[in-house]
Amino acid sequence: MTAADQLSTARRLSAAVLAVSDQLTVPEVLQTIVDTARELAAAEYAALGVPDDDGSFAQFLVSGVSPAQQAAIGPLPRQHGFLAVTLREPVVQRLDDIRADPRFDWWPRAHPVLEAFLGVPIMNGDEILGALYLANKPGGFTAHDEELVRVLAAHAAIALTHARLYARSRELTIAEERARIAHDLHDAVAQRLFGLRLTAQAADLLIERDPAAARARLAEVTALAREAAEELHAAVLELRPARLDEDGLPDVLRKQVQVLDRASGADGPRLHYTEDDPPVLSPAQQAVVLRVAQEALHNAVRHAGAHVIRVSLARLGSCGVRLEVADDGAGFDVAATLKAGRSLGLRSMSDRACSVRGHAVFTSTPGQGTAVLLEVPGD
Numbered sequence: 252m253t254a255a256d257q258l259s260t261a262r263r264l265s266a267a268v269l270a271v272s273d274q275l276t277v278p279e280v281l282q283t284i285v286d287t288a289r290e291l292a293a294a295e296y297a298a299l300g301v302p303d304d305d306g307s308f309a310q311f312l313v314s315g316v317s318p319a320q321q322a323a324i325g326p327l328p329r330q331h332g333f334l335a336v337t338l339r340e341p342v343v344q345r346l347d348d349i350r351a352d353p354r355f356d357w358w359p360r361a362h363p364v365l366e367a368f369l370g371v372p373i374m375n376g377d378e379i380l381g382a383l384y385l386a387n388k389p390g391g392f393t394a395h396d397e398e399l400v401r402v403l404a405a406h407a408a409i410a411l412t413h414a415r416l417y418a419r420s421r422e423l424t425i426a427e428e429r430a431r432i433a434h435d436l437h438d439a440v441a442q443r444l445f446g447l448r449l450t451a452q453a454a455d456l457l458i459e460r461d462p463a464a465a466r467a468r469l470a471e472v473t474a475l476a477r478e479a480a481e482e483l484h485a486a487v488l489e490l491r492p493a494r495l496d497e498d499g500l501p502d503v504l505r506k507q508v509q510v511l512d513r514a515s516g517a518d519g520p521r522l523h524y525t526e527d528d529p530p531v532l533s534p535a536q537q538a539v540v541l542r543v544a545q546e547a548l549h550n551a552v553r554h555a556g557a558h559v560i561r562v563s564l565a566r567l568g569s570c571g572v573r574l575e576v577a578d579d580g581a582g583f584d585v586a587a588t589l590k591a592g593r594s595l596g597l598r599s600m601s602d603r604a605c606s607v608r609g610h611a612v613f614t615s616t617p618g619q620g621t622a623v624l625l626e627v628p629g630d
Contacts, residue, residue, distance in 0.1 A: 277410055277411070277413075277414045277598075277602050278310065278312070278602060278605045278606065279605075280407075280410045281299050281301075281310065281312050281407060281410060281411075282312050282314075284299065284383075284403050284406060284407050284410075285297050285298060285299040285312050285313070285314045285383065286314045287403060288314075288383055288385060288399070288400050288403050289314040289315055289385060291396075291399050291400075291403075292369065292385050292388060292392060292396040292399060292400060293388050293389075293396075294315070294369070294385040294386060294387060294388045294392075295315055295363075295386065295387035295388070296313070296314070296315040296316060296363060296365070296385070296386045296387055297313070297314040297315060297383070297384065297385045297386070298311060298312065298313045298314070298383075298384045299311070299312045299373075299381060299382070299383050299384070299407065300312075300328075300334060300338070300381050300382055300384065301373075301380065301381040301411065302330055302338055302381065306329055306330050307328070307329050307330065308328065308330070310381075310606075311328065316363070320361065320363070323361035324359050324361045324362050325359055325361070331356045331357075332354065332355055332356025332357065332358075333349060333352075333354060333355060333356070333368065333370060333384075334382075334384070336354055336370070337370035337371070337372055337382040337384065338372070338379055338381070338382055339379070340372075341372050341374060341377070341379055342372070343369070343370065343371050343372070343397055343401070344368065344369070344370035345368070345369050345370075345392055345397060346367065346368045346369075347366075347367055347391050348366050348367065348368075349365050349366065349367075349368035349386070350365070350366070363386075363387075365386040365387060366386070366387055367386065367387055367388050367390075367391045367392055368384070368385070368386050368392075369384070369385040369386075369388075369392040369396060369397065369400060370382055370383070370384050370385075371383045371397070371400045371401055371404045372404065373404045373405075373407045373408045373411065374404070374408055375408050375411070375412050380407075380408055380411045380412070381407065381411065382404075383400055383403065383404050383407065385400065414602070446475050447472055447475040447476055450468050450471045450472050450475060451468075451469075451472050453468050454468035454469050454472065495534065495537045495538060495541065496534060499531065499537075500529065500531075500532065500537040500540055500541060500564070500572075501526050501529055501564055503541060504524065504540075504541060504544055504562065504564060505524050505526070507544075507545070507548070508522050508523070508524040508548070508562050509522075509524070511548060511552060515552065519552070520551070520552065520555075520557045520558055520559060520560050520578070520580075521558065521559050521560070522548075522552075522559075522560045522561075522562065523559070523560070523561050523562070524561075524562045524563075524564075525561070525562070525563045525564075526563065526564040526565065527563070527564070527565040527566060528565070528566045529564045529565060529566055529572050530566055530569075530570045530571070530572065530629060532572055532627065532629065533607075535606075535607055536572070536607045536609075536627050536629075539603045539604065539606060539607045539609065539627065540564075540572055540574050540625060540627060542603055543574065543600045543603055543604065543611065543623070543625045544562065544574055544576060544625075546596055546599060546600050547576035547600070547623040548560065548562070548576060550596055550621075551576060551578040551580065551621065554580075554581075555578045555580025555581055555582075555620070555621060556580045556581045557578035557579050557580030557581075557620065558579055558580075559578065559579050560576070560577070560578045561575075561576075561577050561578075562574075562575070562576050563575045567626055567627070567628070567629075568628065568629070569629065570628075570629025571626065571627055571628040571629045572625075572626070572627050572629070573624070573625070573626050573627075574623075574624070574625040574626075574627075575622060575623065575624050575625075576622070576623045577620065577621070577622040577623075578620050578621055578622075579620045580620055580621060581617065581618065581620075582615045582616050582617045582618055582619050582620050582621050583615050583617060583621065584615070584616075584617060585597075585613050585614070585615050597611075597613055600613075600623065600625070604625055604626075604627070607627055608627070608628055609625060609626055609627035609628065610625070610626050611623065611624070611625050612624045612625075
């Protein structure tokens with residue numbers, strides 16, 4: 252390798268490494284890594300797989316395969332053959348011809364024919380987070396190729412570990428928020444019941460001396476009982492896991508907005524929900540739209556100091572969805588927030604949108620509120 256080649260390799264490797272700490276989403280970082288691996292190893296094809304718990308892949312990014320080829324190949328692969336070997340065994344797999352190995356399984360009819368193969372596990376300690384796969388290099392892959400791809404796999408592990416830690420942090424935050432809402436609702440119900448008891452006692456004292464006044468008190472008892480029942484119903488809705496498969500996205504989102512509105516109290520923001528003929532999305536898409544809505548609502552309720560928060564869900568094209576969460580709160584400088592690295596919430600929403608081929612846009616100006624817009628195309 253010439254000095255010029257070494258310099259070019261170092262620059263490409265540096266760009267891929269810097270992507271991990273840049274303002275990119277996790278899918279963008281992983282795509283940069285898989286593209287760089289293919290280029291540096293002079294492979295025809297490359298892929299990066301992150302397994303799920305159901306024998307398939309949560310993410311599977313490719314390089315060297317056109318969108319038309321991907322469509323012809325079909326859905327995401329299952330964990331079989333060498334895809335599974337590299338996810339189970341924490342060692343590099345370097346073969347001159349993958350088809351000659353007894354562990355080779357099969358590939359779909361439209362899949363490119365692979366020969367030379369290099370599989371490098373992506374590891375965090377002893378845990379395998381995923382794998383980088385490269386194929387079809389004239390003359391086969393070398394030990395130098397293996398070392399370059401190992402470096403890229405290590406940085407893919409950093410990106411995936413950071414994403415996992417952030418997801419766990421958000422789960423804890425959501426759990427804390429749910430506990431706070433439940434506490435607030437409990438206090439509200441307790442106040443209703445205390446008022447109901449006092450009013451009932453007053454009616455009992457008045458029933459013989461002033462029947463008309465007693466009847467008025469009993470009417471108040473009825474109203475207080477209804478309000479307490481509504482508060483309890485709101486608590487049940489909030490604490491019960493969202494059942495998208497049973498209730499559907501619009502119903503779940505509407506109820507969550509209603510719960511937050513009730514829990515905000517007299518001094519909190521008023522929340523409004525509207526919808527305009529949203530279509531039925533796939534389960535994965537529904538989950539993403541709901542999670543982005545929850546993230547945006549969390550930020551608006553807790554940090555915006557808003558008076559009004561509006562949530563709208565509308566049809567996008569023939570079968571897509573457009574979600575908007577807008578508030579009239581303090582707002583912030585989006586570019587400055589991204590530059591300062593205080594953008595985990597924005598990145599999380601962007602990552603979720605990318606996972607279903609969607610797009611998230613954040614619009615905000617200090618003193619003029621914030622709007623989160625999510626567009627998800629239908630399947």
